[in-house]
Amino acid sequence: MDFQLLFSSIQVLLGLIFLMVVVNLYLVFRLKEIDPFAKWNPSLLNGGGFFAFYIIGMVAATVSTIYYYPELTLIVNPASEHGVEIDRMFNNTMIVTILVVVVTNFVLFYYSFRYRTKPGRKALYYPHNNRLEVIWTVVPAIVLTVLVFDGVGVWHDIMSDPPEDAIQIEVNGKQFSWTYRYAGADQEFGESNVTFINEGKGNELGINLDDKRGYDDLVTRELHLPVGVPVNLNIRTRDVLHSATLAHFRVKMDAVSGITTNFHFVPTITTREWRERTGDPEFNFQMSCQQICGGGHWNMGAKVVVETMEEYQDWLSSQQTFLATYQGTNPDFKPDQNMASESEEGTEKIADAGL
Amino acid sequence: MAEATITHGGSTFHDEHHAHEHHEHHGNFWTNYVFSTDHKVIAKQFMITGIIMAIIGIGMSTLFRLQLAFPDTKFAILEFFLGKWAPGGTLDPSFYLALVTMHGTFMVFFVLTAGLSGTFSNFLIPLQIGSRDMASGFMNMLSYWFFFVSSVIMVASLFISTGPASSGWTIYPPLSALPQAVSGSGLGMTMWLVSMTLFIASSLMGGINYITTVLNLRTKGMTMDRLPLTIWAFFLTAIIGVLSFPVLFAAALLLMFDRLLGTSFYLSDIFIQGEVLHYSGGSPILFQHLFWFLGHPEVYIVLLPALGISSEIISVNSRKPIFGYKAMIGSMIGIALLSFIVWAHHMFLSGMNPFLGTVFMLFTLVIAVPSAIKAFNYITTLWKGNIRFTPAMLFAIGLVSFFITGGITGIFLGNAALDIPLHDTYFVTAHFHLVMGSASAFGFFAGIYQWFPKFFGRMMSARLGYIHFWFTFISLYCVFFPMHFIGLGGVARHYYSNTGFAFMEGWTDVQIFITYAAIIGFVGQLFFLYNFFVSIFRGKVASLNPWDSNTLEWTTPLHPGHGNWVGEIPTVHRWPYDYSKPGVKEDFLPQHIPAEEVEYEEGFPRPATTPSKAPTTPLKVEDVGMEAAEGKE
Numbered sequence: 001m002d003f004q005l006l007f008s009s010i011q012v013l014l015g016l017i018f019l020m021v022v023v024n025l026y027l028v029f030r031l032k033e034i035d036p037f038a039k040w041n042p043s044l045l046n047g048g049g050f051f052a053f054y055i056i057g058m059v060a061a062t063v064s065t066i067y068y069y070p071e072l073t074l075i076v077n078p079a080s081e082h083g084v085e086i087d088r089m090f091n092n093t094m095i096v097t098i099l100v101v102v103v104t105n106f107v108l109f110y111y112s113f114r115y116r117t118k119p120g121r122k123a124l125y126y127p128h129n130n131r132l133e134v135i136w137t138v139v140p141a142i143v144l145t146v147l148v149f150d151g152v153g154v155w156h157d158i159m160s161d162p163p164e165d166a167i168q169i170e171v172n173g174k175q176f177s178w179t180y181r182y183a184g185a186d187q188e189f190g191e192s193n194v195t196f197i198n199e200g201k202g203n204e205l206g207i208n209l210d211d212k213r214g215y216d217d218l219v220t221r222e223l224h225l226p227v228g229v230p231v232n233l234n235i236r237t238r239d240v241l242h243s244a245t246l247a248h249f250r251v252k253m254d255a256v257s258g259i260t261t262n263f264h265f266v267p268t269i270t271t272r273e274w275r276e277r278t279g280d281p282e283f284n285f286q287m288s289c290q291q292i293c294g295g296g297h298w299n300m301g302a303k304v305v306v307e308t309m310e311e312y313q314d315w316l317s318s319q320q321t322f323l324a325t326y327q328g329t330n331p332d333f334k335p336d337q338n339m340a341s342e343s344e345e346g347t348e349k350i351a352d353a354g355l
Numbered sequence: 356m357a358e359a360t361i362t363h364g365g366s367t368f369h370d371e372h373h374a375h376e377h378h379e380h381h382g383n384f385w386t387n388y389v390f391s392t393d394h395k396v397i398a399k400q401f402m403i404t405g406i407i408m409a410i411i412g413i414g415m416s417t418l419f420r421l422q423l424a425f426p427d428t429k430f431a432i433l434e435f436f437l438g439k440w441a442p443g444g445t446l447d448p449s450f451y452l453a454l455v456t457m458h459g460t461f462m463v464f465f466v467l468t469a470g471l472s473g474t475f476s477n478f479l480i481p482l483q484i485g486s487r488d489m490a491s492g493f494m495n496m497l498s499y500w501f502f503f504v505s506s507v508i509m510v511a512s513l514f515i516s517t518g519p520a521s522s523g524w525t526i527y528p529p530l531s532a533l534p535q536a537v538s539g540s541g542l543g544m545t546m547w548l549v550s551m552t553l554f555i556a557s558s559l560m561g562g563i564n565y566i567t568t569v570l571n572l573r574t575k576g577m578t579m580d581r582l583p584l585t586i587w588a589f590f591l592t593a594i595i596g597v598l599s600f601p602v603l604f605a606a607a608l609l610l611m612f613d614r615l616l617g618t619s620f621y622l623s624d625i626f627i628q629g630e631v632l633h634y635s636g637g638s639p640i641l642f643q644h645l646f647w648f649l650g651h652p653e654v655y656i657v658l659l660p661a662l663g664i665s666s667e668i669i670s671v672n673s674r675k676p677i678f679g680y681k682a683m684i685g686s687m688i689g690i691a692l693l694s695f696i697v698w699a700h701h702m703f704l705s706g707m708n709p710f711l712g713t714v715f716m717l718f719t720l721v722i723a724v725p726s727a728i729k730a731f732n733y734i735t736t737l738w739k740g741n742i743r744f745t746p747a748m749l750f751a752i753g754l755v756s757f758f759i760t761g762g763i764t765g766i767f768l769g770n771a772a773l774d775i776p777l778h779d780t781y782f783v784t785a786h787f788h789l790v791m792g793s794a795s796a797f798g799f800f801a802g803i804y805q806w807f808p809k810f811f812g813r814m815m816s817a818r819l820g821y822i823h824f825w826f827t828f829i830s831l832y833c834v835f836f837p838m839h840f841i842g843l844g845g846v847a848r849h850y851y852s853n854t855g856f857a858f859m860e861g862w863t864d865v866q867i868f869i870t871y872a873a874i875i876g877f878v879g880q881l882f883f884l885y886n887f888f889v890s891i892f893r894g895k896v897a898s899l900n901p902w903d904s905n906t907l908e909w910t911t912p913l914h915p916g917h918g919n920w921v922g923e924i925p926t927v928h929r930w931p932y933d934y935s936k937p938g939v940k941e942d943f944l945p946q947h948i949p950a951e952e953v954e955y956e957e958g959f960p961r962p963a964t965t966p967s968k969a970p971t972t973p974l975k976v977e978d979v980g981m982e983a984a985e986g987k988e
């Protein structure tokens with residue numbers, strides 16, 4: 001999008017408007033006798049102004065909507081199954097609301113213009129009309145009921161319990177980056193808690209070294225997802241609130257200290273396919289943070305890769321386990337000595353967090 | 356024209372002048388202008404303080420708009436204003452958040468809550484219901500001074516070395532609780548909380564006064580179903596405020612405990628800056644529930660007065676009764692009630708139980724119905740009217756347009772499933788700036804243009820008003836409408852720069868456009884400021900009823916003294932919206948004209964006077980103001 005020219009001309013235009021206003025002011029306050037605006041009819045000027053505003057505004061809104069529509073990431077090209085439903089509902093709501101905005105604003109501005117005062121006009125004494133009022137209570141109520149029921153259905157599906165076979169991935173927020181944890185070969189996460197965090201020793205997620213289920217966990221900086229299967233994000237934070245957001249997938253959920261929240265979905269398109277479709281070889285999905293969290297909030301991102309199941313498995317097996325990384329930084333760490341407890345206690349609770 | 360009909364007004368004019376003169380000799384500067392208990396003076400104090408806070412608040416937005424549009428450019432002006440927070444002209448990312456936070460706080464609480472309600476509820480309630488003053492003039496004065504101190508503390512927090520609060524106007528913990536997380540959460544946040552505590556006290560004292568006054572001090576004949584819609588709006592606003600602000604106080608108090616005493620109401624399991632904090636068992640979501648229990652009603656606290664003001668102005672200037680008076684009251688009551696049970700629609704994705712989301716989605720979309728009714732009623736009031744475009748009328752019509760365009764996106768956001776992509780993007784910013792920010796600001800402007808003659812006895816320049824209106828109207832649409840696109844493009848709120856994410860970067864062009872529009876809008880406000888301050892001293896002297904209005908405030912003398920009316924308070928004989936009544940000679944019929952004195956067109960049969968409706972409400976709670984006014988005679 002190169003708008004240089006447009007913006008330069010807007011600047012010039014604005015400069016001119018400003019000049020005009022200054023001149024106008026000068027006339028108002030200094031030269032009342034030769035005021036060229038004295039004969040202007042404020043009623044026509046303002047009433048007409050409203051109507052003109054409506055026409056110009058509508059044209060501008062329509063043109064820019066058509067122009068920008070393909071780039072509206074949040075409502076075109078959903079990359080997840082439930083995203084299709086959300087976008088469908090968005091479009092329905094859009095049709096209804098555009099209709100309302102266009103018509104009511106039209107009537108508002110048109111009436112302002114049409115019924116502007118003129119000598120001899122007398123207003124109609126019209127204090128109420130029950131029939132009309134019932135109509136515009138009932139019609140919006142019906143339309144909203146339809147939208148609500150649609151919304152409740154979709155919301156319920158999205159927020160239902162994750163399917164049994166969903167791939168569990170832990171999303172960890174901190175100021176100002178995301179870290180992911182995969183359960184590893186045993187399909188179970190080791191217990192973790194802020195009290196176990198030891199950054200100097202390379203245990204930034206606070207994985208309990210006594211819990212051997214954590215040894216094969218994979219701690220990564222990138223989020224990799226296999227296409228076409230359900231994944232469940234278990235979202236946590238170790239400090240302030242964050243919000244795990246995957247714009248292309250219509251995914252968003254706050255990370256809340258003290259609890260684990262979750263969001264499950266099915267990605268439907270791989271990064272490669274997306275690149276081919278958009279012709280942008282550099283493209284990557286990204287996770288952003290959309291809950292204000294401090295100075296680096298604007299930059300708290302991570303790369304997200306959607307790939308085929310095989311690629312995903314390959315990638316997983318290429319990652320170092322937590323134990324391997326930990327021993328890398330702490331060569332004297334002997335896992336066996338730490339096997340004090342093998343109990344199932346302290347199992348990471350991954351459940352809908354409720355309040 | 357005005358004088359011809361309002362015989363009372365005309366004849367009392369001179370008497371009053373004496374009284375007024377007298378009044379000046381009584382009391383001294385301090386009791387008359389500073390620690391005054393006269394609701395009109397207090398209203399002006401709120402207005403001026405509100406305007407100053409607005410200048411600071413809007414000024415801050417201009418600074419951060421520069422950053423958003425030109426993330427890589429250095430601006431000497433930023434360094435000039437912000438010093439160490441913008442070294443070399445590049446804004447510090449944490450201070451960007453501080454600016455946004457303070458902008459939001461100033462605008463929402465100090466300008467559009469205290470500034471708007473404080474000014475117009477104070478000014479119009481006694482004048483329009485026919486009362487000498489507020490129920491408690493003293494508490495009213497306290498209300499202003501609490502607000503004043505609260506403003507001073509909030510402004511002072513801008514200048515401390517760790518910077519002001521910077522966790523958003525919603526101050527969600529843990530960010531707001533931990534100075535380690537952002538430096539603004541140190542002293543800055545403490546000052547924010549202290550300031551808001553005083554603010555809440557101010558708002559409660561104001562609210563209790565408004566409610567009591569409306570219920571008890573109406574003049575003879577002023578039944579509840581004859582109240583102007585302005586009063587209904589202020590009344591309901593006050594009720595909402597009195598019921599919801601205390602909850603914010605509770606929220607703030609617990610946050611204070613967490614910060615200062617080490618309790619764990621909102622905090623749990625936190626590791627920050629290399630250490631584990633001792634907090635455990637608290638819930639950040641609890642804070643959000645408490646905050647939004649006020650926060651959602653708050654948006655209506657901001658909007659309802661503006662809607663009331665525009666109802667009055669649209670009716671007067673269309674020369675028509677407001678369409679569906681009862682429906683307007685009904686929908687305002689509906690909004691007031693529903694506004695208490697929709698708060699968690701701000702929290703669909705906060706981690707609360709999704710089932711709650713379903714419940715709140717239902718209520719939220721119900722609240723759109725009374726809102727729709729109001730919009731339609733405004734439009735029907737214009738239909739077949741005789742519309743006079745005073746500046747106040749322009750702003751009132753602009754308000755309706757913002758209300759529609761901004762309110763409609765609530766239907767998207769209120770739908771929990773649609774809120775998943777939209778939450779915390781610029782789409783939300785667009786929504787609430789149009790429906791709350793712009794609409795309420797227009798209510799404020801409309802009110803000032805309409806009642807300036809009553810405030811100061813002089814007229815503002817209409818022509819400057821027109822210029823101001825068009826500047827503001829166009830620039831606000833140019834600023835906030837494109838934000839829908841940015842939001843749908845995926846750009847998050849509260850971002851210092853769009854350059855952190857590839858899919859957001861492309862929207863910088865639009866950010867530039869918005870910034871230009873915002874600067875122009877800001878410049879446009881200079882017309883208002885000039886007009887306002889110059890007209891106070893040099894404006895054309897106003898006539899007694901410059902807009903040919905029906906309501907009681909225009910029956911007071913040009914410069915009403917403390918006590919408002921000289922002699923008896925007028926009695927009310929009809930509702931306030933008899934404009935262009937068939938057969939009546941003038942196109943307005945003030946509330947205080949008895950049926951026998953109404954002038955009819957020639958040949959129009961005078962309707963048989965029905966036995967006048969007996970006053971139904973307890974009246975005449977005479978207060979200090981009354982005695983003072985009489986004492987002067």
Ligand code: HEM
Binds near residue numbers: 701720723768
């Ligand atoms: C038609 C009725 C309305 C509905 C259904 C509605 C719905 C919503 C929803 C669901 C949100 C939360 C969006 C999000 O954060 O994701 C929201 C935000 C907001 N709305 Fe509305 N709204 C309506 C009208 C209004 C009105 C009349 C006002 C103000 C006078 C208003 C002011 C706000 C504000 C200030 C926010 C943003 C709060 C924040 O996060 O900082 N809304 N609205």
Ligand SMILES: [Cu+2]
Binds near residue numbers: 291
């Ligand atoms: Cu974050």
Ligand SMILES: [Cu+2]
Binds near residue numbers: 650651701
């Ligand atoms: Cu709300």
